[in-house]
Amino acid sequence: MPSTPPSIAPAAAPPWWRDRRVVPWLVQAAVGLVVLVAVAFLLGNLVRNLTAAGLLLTWRWLGQPAGFDLAETILPFDAGMPYWRGLLAGLANTLRAVLCGLVGATALGTLAGMAAFSSNGLLRGLARVYVEVVRNIPLLLQLVFWYFVVFLTLPNGAAAFQLPGVVLAKSGLYVAGLAEGLRWQLPSLVNGVWQSPIRLSVEFAALLTGLIIYSGAFIAEVVRGGISAVPKGQWEAASSLGLSWFTTLRQVVLPQALRVIVPGLNTQYISLAKNSSLAVAVGYSDLYSVAETTLNQTGRAVEVYLILLGAYLGLDLLISALMNALNRLVQIKER
Amino acid sequence: MKPLLRRLRRELFATPGDALLSVGLIALLGSALVGFLRWALLQAEWAVIQANSTLFAVGRYPIDQQWRLWLLTTLLLGAAGLSWGMLRAHPRSDREGILWPRNDRLAVSLLVLIALWLPWFLKLQPGIQARWWALVAMLIGLRWLAGRFGRQLPSKLKRAIPLLWPTVYLLGMVLISGGLGIVKVPPSEWGGLLLTLLAASFAILLCFPLGVLLALGRRSELPLLRWASVVYIEFIRGAPLITLLFLGQNILGFLLPNGLAPERIWRAAWVLTFFAAAYLAEAVRSGLAAVPTGQVEAARSLGLSYPQALQHIVLPQALRVALPAMVGQFISLLQDTTLLSLIGLLELLGVARTVMANPAYLGKNAEVYLTLAVLFWCCCAALGLGSRALERRLDPQTIPSR
Numbered sequence: 001m002p003s004t005p006p007s008i009a010p011a012a013a014p015p016w017w018r019d020r021r022v023v024p025w026l027v028q029a030a031v032g033l034v035v036l037v038a039v040a041f042l043l044g045n046l047v048r049n050l051t052a053a054g055l056l057l058t059w060r061w062l063g064q065p066a067g068f069d070l071a072e073t074i075l076p077f078d079a080g081m082p083y084w085r086g087l088l089a090g091l092a093n094t095l096r097a098v099l100c101g102l103v104g105a106t107a108l109g110t111l112a113g114m115a116a117f118s119s120n121g122l123l124r125g126l127a128r129v130y131v132e133v134v135r136n137i138p139l140l141l142q143l144v145f146w147y148f149v150v151f152l153t154l155p156n157g158a159a160a161f162q163l164p165g166v167v168l169a170k171s172g173l174y175v176a177g178l179a180e181g182l183r184w185q186l187p188s189l190v191n192g193v194w195q196s197p198i199r200l201s202v203e204f205a206a207l208l209t210g211l212i213i214y215s216g217a218f219i220a221e222v223v224r225g226g227i228s229a230v231p232k233g234q235w236e237a238a239s240s241l242g243l244s245w246f247t248t249l250r251q252v253v254l255p256q257a258l259r260v261i262v263p264g265l266n267t268q269y270i271s272l273a274k275n276s277s278l279a280v281a282v283g284y285s286d287l288y289s290v291a292e293t294t295l296n297q298t299g300r301a302v303e304v305y306l307i308l309l310g311a312y313l314g315l316d317l318l319i320s321a322l323m324n325a326l327n328r329l330v331q332i333k334e335r
Numbered sequence: 336m337k338p339l340l341r342r343l344r345r346e347l348f349a350t351p352g353d354a355l356l357s358v359g360l361i362a363l364l365g366s367a368l369v370g371f372l373r374w375a376l377l378q379a380e381w382a383v384i385q386a387n388s389t390l391f392a393v394g395r396y397p398i399d400q401q402w403r404l405w406l407l408t409t410l411l412l413g414a415a416g417l418s419w420g421m422l423r424a425h426p427r428s429d430r431e432g433i434l435w436p437r438n439d440r441l442a443v444s445l446l447v448l449i450a451l452w453l454p455w456f457l458k459l460q461p462g463i464q465a466r467w468w469a470l471v472a473m474l475i476g477l478r479w480l481a482g483r484f485g486r487q488l489p490s491k492l493k494r495a496i497p498l499l500w501p502t503v504y505l506l507g508m509v510l511i512s513g514g515l516g517i518v519k520v521p522p523s524e525w526g527g528l529l530l531t532l533l534a535a536s537f538a539i540l541l542c543f544p545l546g547v548l549l550a551l552g553r554r555s556e557l558p559l560l561r562w563a564s565v566v567y568i569e570f571i572r573g574a575p576l577i578t579l580l581f582l583g584q585n586i587l588g589f590l591l592p593n594g595l596a597p598e599r600i601w602r603a604a605w606v607l608t609f610f611a612a613a614y615l616a617e618a619v620r621s622g623l624a625a626v627p628t629g630q631v632e633a634a635r636s637l638g639l640s641y642p643q644a645l646q647h648i649v650l651p652q653a654l655r656v657a658l659p660a661m662v663g664q665f666i667s668l669l670q671d672t673t674l675l676s677l678i679g680l681l682e683l684l685g686v687a688r689t690v691m692a693n694p695a696y697l698g699k700n701a702e703v704y705l706t707l708a709v710l711f712w713c714c715c716a717a718l719g720l721g722s723r724a725l726e727r728r729l730d731p732q733t734i735p736s737r
Binding site: 024027028031032035042045046049050053119120121122123126132133135136137138139140141142144145148149274275277278280281288292295301302305308309312313316 | 346347349350353356357360361364556557558559560563573574575576577578581582585586588589590591592593666670671673674676677684700701704705707708711712715716719
């Protein structure tokens, strides 16, 4: 007897609040509403409170004379110049610290990352200890340590630390360089004060030391991870071809490791750029510290904050763009 | 001793170049160590730490109210001892060999050594010293009791032990800030290690659910949710923490109706929370990406709803994968609390600055900063150790017992 197909009751259509075509829209509408209401609430308060305080958004104050001096700038700046020149000088100082920090931290981090694969057990251990110690101590603490404990207790004058071409004193770091008329000039002591073509302030030196040593530890971990991602057979093959340890690393392993390293470096570079804002703790006039002074004088909190936000976001995007370009260079070219 | 010698020879003196490097490094490290020890034992004046130990611990917390902090410490150490013992009593059934801490005797003796040495080093008053000894004795005693009899407890009671921690935390909040019948201590009087740990733990606890939600939002199929999460995460991650603290201190007052903005310390704690949530979201997102889509599909075809699949299938796996990255974020969050000193709050580094501004201790930077560095290092290293232990305990792979 042919079996009649069991009659299937047509499934009752789910109520609209469980309909899979409706629910996503409901959720989105709810989230959108909450976000809109929150933003409207905050902005409404902002406008009301700023109006009450007479601080409605305006950029005219940027043209007024700043009235404060900066201890060290690479762009010319003095108290008579407008605020925007001061902020620009601060930005230039930030860029200088970030650029020098990037170069130094990359060099130190690469060396420490490579040392983790040394055949010398002591060097391996030292690299490990460096990373573990530095990563577990706050950067701000390290910065004030370098500034107050190391650089501010340096001797001055003839007692300063002297290396060929470099003098380290409490008044700054003096480096040999080209003076007027393209003469090579070494640091020299004139009336108890050091003179040289290139002088770095101790504030800058402390900031740079702290940033390089801190970021160097993180970069060392990135480099170590990248090198250990290269198969061991590559090392063995290279050494059976008679290449030395260093040649193997430079010619065989690092080019392959770079593919893993570059994206990790991007993150570390961005965090170095952001960490440079801690310069305010050691008295280096970077963008943040100029912005703080500007706020204290003008009371323009919102505008100053927008400038800060824009500058650091721009810096991050710039670093990201450059690193992405580099990343495309080092990736495997598939033919 | 033969193998040790052979190993030393292989590690340090394999080639002439290695030997030269080793000798140079040993000389360098040796002289640095001798120099440091000479400074630490002979030249350094640790009086700055000894005289201000209370200030470093709790800031300007009123002296007549400090019994509350002692009570809180007692509760915390008691909960720690109980949990420690229970963890010992209940190793994972599939691995007898690996317990936590792996070497219990070492941990206990280290604890006892610190408990004996630290009060002596800090030159605490005999009464306070005795209190610390009693607290450590209680910790070890509870650990022993729970480890010895923990297995025999009824399972209902056992399940209540993890609940001890949130209870103690909430109770601690009340004890610290007052209210409910005890005298109020305004947040402006909290400081030192108390404030550091309070801000860090507050931000860690609250940024966790927020970060998970943001990570889910960023991976959501709904465009509005996804874009809202992306904008939030990238906006926060693009700015340095100090500019966000700046926002909290100078602009939050404008964003809220008059008088609704919280106390400065709470503002900073909330900024830390929102800041950490963005970074945590990225850690959780990497964990979510590691869960194969087949897992959700299998769960859905078993009839689990989407929230159920998330709760029982996806999140447990994702969070386990993300655990190391998350703890890394927590560690950097603990370190980031030092930035509160830049906006004038008296956490550890802020207290250190006020202490060193005291003419009696001028120029004692090295001693103070070194102490803080050791303190932070220990806290961060402990978090890292705990995370690795938790990873081992949650590792799904069965390791044959030894």
